[in-house]
Amino acid sequence: MSDWVQRTSETLERAGYRASGPRRAVVEVLGRQRCVVTARDIADVLREEGRDVGLATIYRALDVLSRLGSVQRLDVGEGSALYEPAHANGEHHHHLVCDRCGDVSAFEDPQLERAIGRLAQRVDYQVAGHDVVLRGACPRCVA
Amino acid sequence: MSDWVQRTSETLERAGYRASGPRRAVVEVLGRQRCVVTARDIADVLREEGRDVGLATIYRALDVLSRLGSVQRLDVGEGSALYEPAHANGEHHHHLVCDRCGDVSAFEDPQLERAIGRLAQRVDYQVAGHDVVLRGACPRCVA
DNA sequence: CTGAGTGCAAACAGTTTGCATTACT
DNA sequence: AGTAATGCAAACTGTTTGCACTCAG
Numbered sequence: 001m002s003d004w005v006q007r008t009s010e011t012l013e014r015a016g017y018r019a020s021g022p023r024r025a026v027v028e029v030l031g032r033q034r035c036v037v038t039a040r041d042i043a044d045v046l047r048e049e050g051r052d053v054g055l056a057t058i059y060r061a062l063d064v065l066s067r068l069g070s071v072q073r074l075d076v077g078e079g080s081a082l083y084e085p086a087h088a089n090g091e092h093h094h095h096l097v098c099d100r101c102g103d104v105s106a107f108e109d110p111q112l113e114r115a116i117g118r119l120a121q122r123v124d125y126q127v128a129g130h131d132v133v134l135r136g137a138c139p140r141c142v143a
Numbered sequence: 144m145s146d147w148v149q150r151t152s153e154t155l156e157r158a159g160y161r162a163s164g165p166r167r168a169v170v171e172v173l174g175r176q177r178c179v180v181t182a183r184d185i186a187d188v189l190r191e192e193g194r195d196v197g198l199a200t201i202y203r204a205l206d207v208l209s210r211l212g213s214v215q216r217l218d219v220g221e222g223s224a225l226y227e228p229a230h231a232n233g234e235h236h237h238h239l240v241c242d243r244c245g246d247v248s249a250f251e252d253p254q255l256e257r258a259i260g261r262l263a264q265r266v267d268y269q270v271a272g273h274d275v276v277l278r279g280a281c282p283r284c285v286a
Numbered sequence: 287c288t289g290a291g292t293g294c295a296a297a298c299a300g301t302t303t304g305c306a307t308t309a310c311t
Numbered sequence: 312a313g314t315a316a317t318g319c320a321a322a323c324t325g326t327t328t329g330c331a332c333t334c335a336g
Contacts, residue, residue, distance in 0.1 A: 016290095017290080017291090018289095018336070019335075019336095020290080020291055020334080020335070021292095022293095023292095038325095039325085039326085053293090054293045054294070055293095055325095055326085056292080056293065056294080056326085056327075056328085057291075057292055059325095059326060059327070060291080075218040075219060075220035076218060077216065077218035077224060079325070080324085080325060080326090081220060081326085096266060096268045096270075099271065105268075107262070109258070109265075112255075112259065114258075115252070115258040116275070119250070119252050119255055119277070120277065123277070124282045125239045125277065125280060125281055126279045126280040126285050127239075127277045127278070128242065128278055128279040129278045129279070130275065130276060130277045130278065131274075131276045132259070132274070132275050132276075133273060133274045133275075134262070134263065134268065134270045134272075134273045135271055135272045135273065135274075136268045136269045136270040137269040137271070138267075138268055139267045139268065142269050159315095160315080161309090161310050161311070161315055161316070162310075162311095163310065163317075164309085164310095164316095164317095165316075165317065166317095182300085183300090195318095196317085197318045198300095198301085198318095199302075199303080199320095200316075200318070202300095203316080203317085206302095222299070222300070223299085223300060223301090224300085224301085
């Protein structure tokens with residue numbers, strides 16, 4: 001079981017949530033993802049594994065998990081919301097979205113993080129998080 | 144008439160679109176916005192001015208305008224998509240979104256732009272644009 | 287045993303689309 | 312006159328909600 005699944009289960013328990021089968025299943029699928037997935041993606045994976053979970057349950061689980069800070073939600077405006085496991089150590093990445101095929105991939109950039117960190121101090125909001133999305137053409141679509 | 148409205152009208156004409164009243168009205172409302180608005184916001188403003196325009200028409204106009212690069216669309220996942228005039232000179236800003244009240248405000252940061260510029264060269268996508276969203280609590284909600 | 291959690295289906299909200307009508311060019 | 316553009320209403324899509332049932336604690 002991945003670190004994230006472990007920690008997330010503990011977070012849920014500590015917050016007083018019950019360890020139900022369906023929610024656990026959602027957490028496990030999320031734990032195996034390296035990048036973003038939609039609610040439907042999760043449902044599909046679970047169906048293939050023979051442990052069907054209703055979409056409503058998946059949305060409810062994602063809601064709880066993002067509220068607890070264990071998953072990060074991303075909206076790129078192509079229909080459905082994207083979700084990914086959020087890692088506790090502050091380590092996180094951002095996304096490249098292909099305008100043509102909708103493909104999403106990840107990148108990290110410490111320099112960018114630093115610029116955002118400095119910026120966060122300058123503004124009048126109490127900044128809790130941030131998303132950066134670069135849009136353009138993915139290598140496959142360029143070719 | 145603002146610069147942006149002027150330039151946008153020309154862009155539309157050059158691209159072969161007709162100068163219809165309803166679309167012109169949408170462009171004018173957009174031209175008066177300093178930051179983001181929803182399709183419904185535009186409809187409301189127009190209704191107040193007594194020049195009702197159907198929502199479908201507004202969506203169609205926004206679609207054309209963003210395809211032409213004259214408006215920038217932003218998805219922050221609070222229901223509806225946000226739109227704002229895109230300025231030709233490359234000058235643009237990013238957004239602070241309040242988690243509690245949904246308020247959206249703008250900021251500019253050349254240092255951040257530079258970091259993104261450098262980054263764009265390093266990745267394997269052909270980067271055409273970017274969005275940065277900082278999330279947190281707005282001054283009013285903090286108090 | 288009690289209520290959090292679930293699944294289903296119905297309800298919703300934003301957006302898109304088909305089609306008859308209007309109005310630029 | 313010809314055709315892009317509009318308005319309306321119906322269709323769609325992703326997400327949320329109400330409710331009876333189930334199961335973890």
